[in-house]
Amino acid sequence: MLTSIVADSLTQSKHNPDRELFGQGIGNALCSVVGAMPGAGATMRTVINVKSGGTSRLSGMIHAVTLLLVVLFIAPLASQIPLAILAGILIKVGIDILDFRLLEVWNKIPKNDLAVMISVFLVTVFVDLITAVGVGIVLASLLIVYRITKETQIVLDNESNAESSYELQDKQTRIIKITGAFFFGSSTVFESRVNSILDIKTIIIDIVDVPFIDLTAIFSLENLILKLKKDDIKVKIVSKEKHKNKLLKLNKTHSFDGVSFYAKVEDAVNNI
Numbered sequence: 001m002l003t004s005i006v007a008d009s010l011t012q013s014k015h016n017p018d019r020e021l022f023g024q025g026i027g028n029a030l031c032s033v034v035g036a037m038p039g040a041g042a043t044m045r046t047v048i049n050v051k052s053g054g055t056s057r058l059s060g061m062i063h064a065v066t067l068l069l070v071v072l073f074i075a076p077l078a079s080q081i082p083l084a085i086l087a088g089i090l091i092k093v094g095i096d097i098l099d100f101r102l103l104e105v106w107n108k109i110p111k112n113d114l115a116v117m118i119s120v121f122l123v124t125v126f127v128d129l130i131t132a133v134g135v136g137i138v139l140a141s142l143l144i145v146y147r148i149t150k151e152t153q154i155v156l157d158n159e160s161n162a163e164s165s166y167e168l169q170d171k172q173t174r175i176i177k178i179t180g181a182f183f184f185g186s187s188t189v190f191e192s193r194v195n196s197i198l199d200i201k202t203i204i205i206d207i208v209d210v211p212f213i214d215l216t217a218i219f220s221l222e223n224l225i226l227k228l229k230k231d232d233i234k235v236k237i238v239s240k241e242k243h244k245n246k247l248l249k250l251n252k253t254h255s256f257d258g259v260s261f262y263a264k265v266e267d268a269v270n271n272i
Contacts, residue, residue: 002133003041006097010050043129044093051096112143145185152180154193172199173272175265177206184216191220194228203228204268206238213243221247222255229258236260236268 004015020041028038049059070078106114116139124132157175174197178190197203205221207213225235237244237259244261251257262268 003043003046006043007046007050009099010047011055043097044090047093047096048089051093112146116140116143148181148183149185149189152178152182152186152189154178154186154190156193156197172201173204173269174200174202175204175206175269177209179209181212182207182210182217183212183214187217187220190217191224194224200233202234202236202272204236204238204265206265207243208238208240208263208265210239210243213246215250218247218250222251222253225255225259226253229255234260236262236271238262238265238268 001017001020004017004020007013008015024040030036031038045063049063054060054062102109102117109117116136119139120132120136123135155177157177176190176194176197178186180186182190194203228235237247239247239261240263247256260268260271262271
């Protein structure tokens with residue numbers, strides 16, 4: 001995929017990831033049949049190919065056949081090529097691979113993204129490319145989780161001015177609204193906010209603006225509802241139909257038994 005992205009930037013085209021992975025998988029499966037070594041697209045050879053004018057699928061096939069001929073018949077002749085020449089070619093190709101756009105905007109890139117790029121660069125130089133790709137994927141995934149967690153908002157009714165719309169104090173009711181992804185990264189914050197609510201008889205949990213809920217968040221919600229029930233606190237959930245079905249489908253501990261579901265906050269407040 002890395003090689004395909006580099007080729008896209010050089011040829012101003014767009015590859016088909018499904019086709020690339022499917023073809024790569026078939027090729028590696030056939031390698032196991034004949035005892036050959038499995039492999040993948042090589043960025044350097046791709047860059048040389050494109051820079052030399054080869055931009056079609058035929059160029060890749062010709063490259064493969066040529067390499068096969070070199071291995072089978074022309075190996076003694078190829079071994080006479082001086083290493084200095086090969087080193088010079090690799091240096092030239094390495095320079096061509098560099099994306100100089102990064103150098104122009106490096107001081108404007110968010111620090112988190114810049115840290116990931118520098119880490120991948122150092123691992124590539126001092127370890128190897130495959131390890132660097134793995135490190136980059138892990139760091140980028142952690143960064144995405146961090147950003148999603150930061151974007152998720154969990155607010156009480158008095159923090160969102162909802163109290164002015166609903167007379168909640170007299171009813172000893174509080175509304176807690178979740179906006180954004182409700183997953184393992186935000187479930188702990190949600191629990192702490194709910195546990196900070198005192199002297200209530202009913203709590204309304206508004207998850208209408210939640211795009212998705214993961215399993216960890218569902219388990220946290222179940223445990224929290226069971227705790228609230230022990231404290232004789234009624235729970236009402238305002239959610240979309242898909243979230244309601246998902247919660248009830250995974251209701252193995254029967255924690256959602258007795259919990260009322262509504263499509264709108266107004267309906268939940270009016271039915272207290």
